[in-house]
Amino acid sequence: xxxxxxxxxxxxxxxxxxxxxxxxxxxxxxxxxxxxxxxxxxxxxxxxxxxxxxxxxxxxxxxxxxxxxxxxxxxxxxxxxxxxxxxxxxxxxxxxxxxxxxxxxxxxxxxxxxxxxxxxxxxxxxxx
Amino acid sequence: xxxxxxxxxxxxxxxxxxxxxxxxxxxxxxxxxxxxxxxxxxxxxxxxxxxxxxxxxxxxxxxxxxxxxxxxxxxxxxxxxxxxxxxxxxxxxxxxxxxxxxxxxxxxxxxxxxxxxxxxxxxxxxxxxxxxxxxxxxxxxxxxxxxxxxxxxxxxxxxxxxxxxxxxxxxxxxxxxxxxxxxxxxxxxxxxxxxxxxxxxxxxxxxxxxxxxxxxxxxxxxxxxxxxxxxxxxxxxxxxxxxxxxxxxxxxxxxxxxxxxxxxxxxxxxxxxxxxxxxxxxxxxxxxxxxxxxxxxxxxxxxxxxxxxxxxxxxxxxxxxxxxxxxxxxxxxxxxxxxxxxxxxxxxxxxxxxxxxxxxxxxxxxxxxxxxxxxxxxxxxxxxxxxxxxxxxxxxxxxxxxxxxxxxxxxxxxxxxxxxxxxxxxx
Numbered sequence: 239x240x241x242x243x244x245x246x247x248x249x250x251x252x253x254x255x256x257x258x259x260x261x262x263x264x265x266x267x268x269x270x271x272x273x274x275x276x277x278x279x280x281x282x283x284x285x286x287x288x289x290x291x292x293x294x295x296x297x298x299x300x301x302x303x304x305x306x307x308x309x310x311x312x313x314x315x316x317x318x319x320x321x322x323x324x325x326x327x328x329x330x331x332x333x334x335x336x337x338x339x340x341x342x343x344x345x346x347x348x349x350x351x352x353x354x355x356x357x358x359x360x361x362x363x364x365x366x
Numbered sequence: 367x368x369x370x371x372x373x374x375x376x377x378x379x380x381x382x383x384x385x386x387x388x389x390x391x392x393x394x395x396x397x398x399x400x401x402x403x404x405x406x407x408x409x410x411x412x413x414x415x416x417x418x419x420x421x422x423x424x425x426x427x428x429x430x431x432x433x434x435x436x437x438x439x440x441x442x443x444x445x446x447x448x449x450x451x452x453x454x455x456x457x458x459x460x461x462x463x464x465x466x467x468x469x470x471x472x473x474x475x476x477x478x479x480x481x482x483x484x485x486x487x488x489x490x491x492x493x494x495x496x497x498x499x500x501x502x503x504x505x506x507x508x509x510x511x512x513x514x515x516x517x518x519x520x521x522x523x524x525x526x527x528x529x530x531x532x533x534x535x536x537x538x539x540x541x542x543x544x545x546x547x548x549x550x551x552x553x554x555x556x557x558x559x560x561x562x563x564x565x566x567x568x569x570x571x572x573x574x575x576x577x578x579x580x581x582x583x584x585x586x587x588x589x590x591x592x593x594x595x596x597x598x599x600x601x602x603x604x605x606x607x608x609x610x611x612x613x614x615x616x617x618x619x620x621x622x623x624x625x626x627x628x629x630x631x632x633x634x635x636x637x638x639x640x641x642x643x644x645x646x647x648x649x650x651x652x653x654x655x656x657x658x659x660x661x662x663x664x665x666x667x668x669x670x671x672x673x674x675x676x677x678x679x680x681x682x683x684x685x686x687x688x689x690x691x692x693x694x695x696x697x698x699x700x701x702x703x704x705x706x707x708x709x710x711x712x713x714x715x716x717x718x719x720x721x722x723x724x725x726x727x728x729x730x731x732x733x734x735x736x737x738x739x740x741x742x743x744x745x746x747x748x749x750x751x752x753x754x755x756x757x758x759x760x761x762x763x764x765x766x767x768x769x770x771x772x773x774x775x776x777x778x779x780x781x782x783x784x785x786x787x788x789x790x791x792x793x
Contacts, residue, residue, distance in 0.1 A: 324549075325548070325549040326499055326546045326548045326549065327548075327553070327557075346546075348545055348547060357460075
């Protein structure tokens with residue numbers, strides 16, 4: 239079993255269209271429950287709108303704080319699911335079930351396991 | 367290796383090298399497919415198989431060629447994989463993989479050759495290489511590299527890209543398979559039809575890439591046709607109840623039979639009805655017809671079967687006049703229902719133009735001429751020009767030929783269109 243992060247992106251829309259999307263809440267709840275029952279669910283979350291974002295960078299020891307997102311894009315990161323799946327095929331099947339997939343995009347990214355970064359650390363230490 | 371394996375002594379290095387070359391051609395894909403399942407990593411398996419073939423040359427020269435070269439390579443490759451895993455600290459789960467491999471390498475196991483599993487492994491390998499999560503060009507390259515045994519350099523030359531670019535594409539695809547855990551298995555029944563379509567598309571892309579080449583890199587690109595057919599034969603052997611697999615195989619064989627006749631001694635393109643039939647490969651046509659018949663017997667029509675049937679009618683017609691255009695037009699109609707596309711409509715218009723006269727063809731072509739997606743599609747203008755010429759509309763035919771010539775990327779095709787345009791002005 240491996241963890242996959244499903245990153246949910248969708249274009250911003252006007253209020254009327256947004257209201258239409260909000261009526262889909264029961265679909266999201268059903269999906270979450272079914273993922274929990276199947277033992278695939280780890281975590282999920284919905285993000286506040288982009289204007290609420292703040293970006294932090296530490297350069298030369300000083301924290302630099304700016305208003306706004308790291309990158310301005312057409313499709314906006316609006317939430318995520320963290321799932322535990324057998325393989326990519328299972329993760330892709332779940333991604334297709336996310337209601338947002340019908341109007342936005344679901345990016346599926348495998349999450350590194352601790353042993354994977356330890357191996358990278360060992361390999362880097364071996365080279366140094 | 368254990369003493370029970372029978373050996374044929376080889377006196378000279380040349381014979382050993384020939385045996386290794388033969389084993390490489392015939393057994394590499396199967397050995398690699400099995401080793402990938404055992405080690406769970408494409409790169410490690412490929413490196414280990416490479417090592418095993420390299421050591422076979424000296425070992426077989428010294429000890430004779432083993433009775434089962436594939437089994438010998440499998441065992442040696444597995445040991446090389448164990449050595450590499452012991453050295454390589456960058457693999458995260460190497461302890462588990464090592465344990466699995468050592469268990470497989472135990473004496474009672476190494477004598478056991480999983481005959482039935484080999485076919486399944488190659489099928490797993492095909493489906494993994496053609497996984498939809500990989501970019502299309504990476505699927506093609508990975509299939510040729512792992513199942514076809516082509517080198518990265520050969521694939522790069524065939525697809526006209528720089529070797530380092532192709533190398534990066536292949537490495538990136540293998541990394542994604544490992545990092546994202548793209549499964550190594552034949553898809554479940556509910557996913558199989560869609561995934562099989564993806565596999566067939568990859569094979570057909572490989573074939574077309576070789577077939578559409580008419581000049582220049584002809585030789586190396588012709589190998590792509592042979593490779594696609596070889597992979598089609600393998601797939602037909604592994605999935606004999608899938609009609610579209612036989613349909614695609616038939617389609618490729620029927621086209622390939624006429625490959626040599628498409629270009630004359632001066633490198634000029636020769637259209638179907640002017641080709642020298644003595645240059646057609648009759649045996650290949652027979653194989654193609656056999657594959658097509660087999661697909662039809664399974665009674666589940668599909669797009670490749672229809673295309674193969676159309677090609678068969680072209681091959682059977684002695685010339686344009688003797689071809690059964692009515693039936694070809696009907697088959698294109700069936701294809702348009704199954705898989706509607708402007709290109710199918712265009713071919714239907716051309717066939718109807720022969721079956722029912724140029725006016726009927728022009729009527730079907732009318733909506734396509736207004737389709738902006740086809741505005742820069744050379745074959746549409748070439749077909750339009752032919753229909754107008756036959757309908758006697760010389761002025762508009764000249765315009766259509768000129769549009770087709772301006773859009774021709776291929777020198778051989780362009781010369782042919784220019785020849786026809788000149789014929790029009792002269793007549």
